[in-house]
Amino acid sequence: MAITKRQAAPLAKQTFEYAPAPEATDHIRIQPRYGLFVGGRMLEPHSKKRFPTINPATEQKLSEVAEADAVDVGRAVAAADKAFTSWSRLAPSLRARYLFRISRLIQERARELAVVETMDGGKPIKESRDVDIPLSAAHFFYYAGWADKLEWAFPNRRLRPVGVAGQVIPWNFPLLMLSWKIAPALAAGNTVVLKPAETTPLSALLFAEICQQAELPPGVVNIITGAGKTGSLLVSHPAVKKVAFTGSTEVGKLIQRTLAGTGKRLSLELGGKAANIVFEDAPLDQAVEGIVNGIYFNQGHVCCAGSRLLVQESIAKPLLEKLKQRLSTLRLGDPLDKNTDIGAINSRAQLEKIQGLVASGVEEGAEIYQPECRIPERGFWFPPTLFTNVSQSYRIAREEIFGPVLSVLTFRTPAEAVEKANNTPYGLSAGVWTDKGSRILWMAERMRAGVVWANTFNRFDPTSPFGGYKESGFGREGGVHGLLPYLELT
């Protein structure tokens, strides 16, 4: 039945509230306590120590996980070392088979993994369901295919795997970062010991089950849990030949220093302070969506987040109006609700870091804008925040906040935009919005960043290499380039 004009008028004035749309959790089985996945089996930790992992949206304990000590790390590395001999000699096409299996198992258990990821980390279910888990499966599928084609990737070279890889990953995309690390390592014939972040260990422990289901040979993948101490024991273990780390620039530098002179291979994917540049000829509505996706995706817990918005002066006013309007429509709340845009901050420590940096922004003289939004009583939350009147010297314009906080700066000429965009020790990603093709290429050429998104932002794909310039790290993950850190070429 068509709606008449008379009926439509009051409808248009009405505000529609979203009804709760919670994702079911009754099919999820989280064990009360977990051991360490070593040599294909779940082992009791030698340390006998465990620590809780909580749901940051409710502060309720989900499970207790083991805190691996030096003996536990030693056992895991020994298991990986033992498995290396047979795994590296296994017919490459058979290595591929296992990786294809893992990819399929991730797809089969996708919803379970998505829900656990959201419960343990606080990210909106629509993101874990539509981004994290599908990309994880895709990553394994992509590198599975490389396992028996490596000689086509690096012609005229003799290839061999490096050995045991010690991999330490962050809490912002737990299963996806695991996939970025494990898939290329295994495809190239290495074995791994991986340590997930202490606040988000659960999806990695579910992945351990998947390795068992896939009947992956014991010791090829080992998962140990713990905090920074465990990570440091892992990367400095003498039998670890290759270290891959994703996390803060501060810890990355520490690892680079620790590994000095050891001959270990190292790849680092560190922090960022990306510029997202909007020119006056950009389609504004699309740019607004891109800006929102750039900084408020995953609560801004994204190393490549577009945390510095550079707007051409002539359109700063209308763009900011649209952006503020759009911010007021973002829904913050229960991460398990399918309509939620902004979930919980991953941990209390991270929340305090964000609060501290935001306070510094206000103190240094920037103008803060936060839309009205209801903050749940329990859990860790931070409203989407926007700063205008920001000078390049402010901490909020220089330091990685890793939260839903955007700093807005302006520019007049393309040269000024480039200058400001590159005025950072980081160089992970950058964004540019303009209708002019030649300008996109001109900008893309000049921005010192490993990934440039033009008229889009925060896109990822297993075929697309990802990684930084300057202090954002070295080495690439994804694509054929992502194999290099895990191969010795002679």
Place this chain on the structure above:
Amino acid sequence: MAGKRSTRPSPQTALARNSRDRVEVRKTYKQYVGGEFVRSESGRAYRPDGAVNVPRGSRKDLRDAVRAARGAFAGWAARTAMNRGQILYRAAEMLDGRRTQFIELLGGGRKAREELEQAVETLVWYAGWTDKIVQVTGTVNPVAGPFFNFTIPEPTGVVGIVAPEQPALLGLVRRLAPALCGGNVVVALASETMPIPALTLAEVLATSDFPSGVVNVLSGQRRELLPWLAAHMDVNAIDAGGCTPEEVAAIEKAAADNVKRVVKMPAGELSPHLITAFMEMKTIWHPIGV
């Protein structure tokens, strides 16, 4: 006029009738910084072979060289690949043109001749790579969505090169050429015990149309210069292929201050992977739509 002796000697009389009588015009060896041949700002010199004075470069010389290199980076990186290839090829021409001089500097004989030949060949080989490296190592990536996505290598920036002690010419050329080929700018430390070939190579580079500051060559003591090169916050990568294990460890430690790339490929390596070792992969996304 005949028979009358001039009180001033004609220029001809200074010319030697035979080589035994000749008084050689000696060369003062200098460092090459920002396109100029300079003494060390410290005023110091050392005599590695016990005879010839060679500038003993200082921390400040190093900083000057890095500043000159950084200033030259954008321009050099923006040159077309073909133009960079032509300039590297010209360096090969200039080096080949001075073959007699270099063979003599390297001690003469078959070994010296071979080193010179290989140095020329290295420059020619990398000259040909400038416009192929992107094609060989770049990719177009078939992402699962309506996007055009491609990856290209770009120069990493200022590269510090520590030349191996031996071979004094070839060791440096083998690292200089791939770094320059990819569009980087270079601050090189010459062999400490045999710096003359490197300082003479600088004369070759100076006449090869490299813009000022693209290549800088310092001489002096490694233990004095290396820590500052490794820790310099505006150096993006260090080639430690010519270093001892102890030096590599010290470089790697200091390199962490600004997450420098430390390249350790064997000094004899000739490979496109050595070019990309001094390059960054940049990936660009753009939507496809009407």
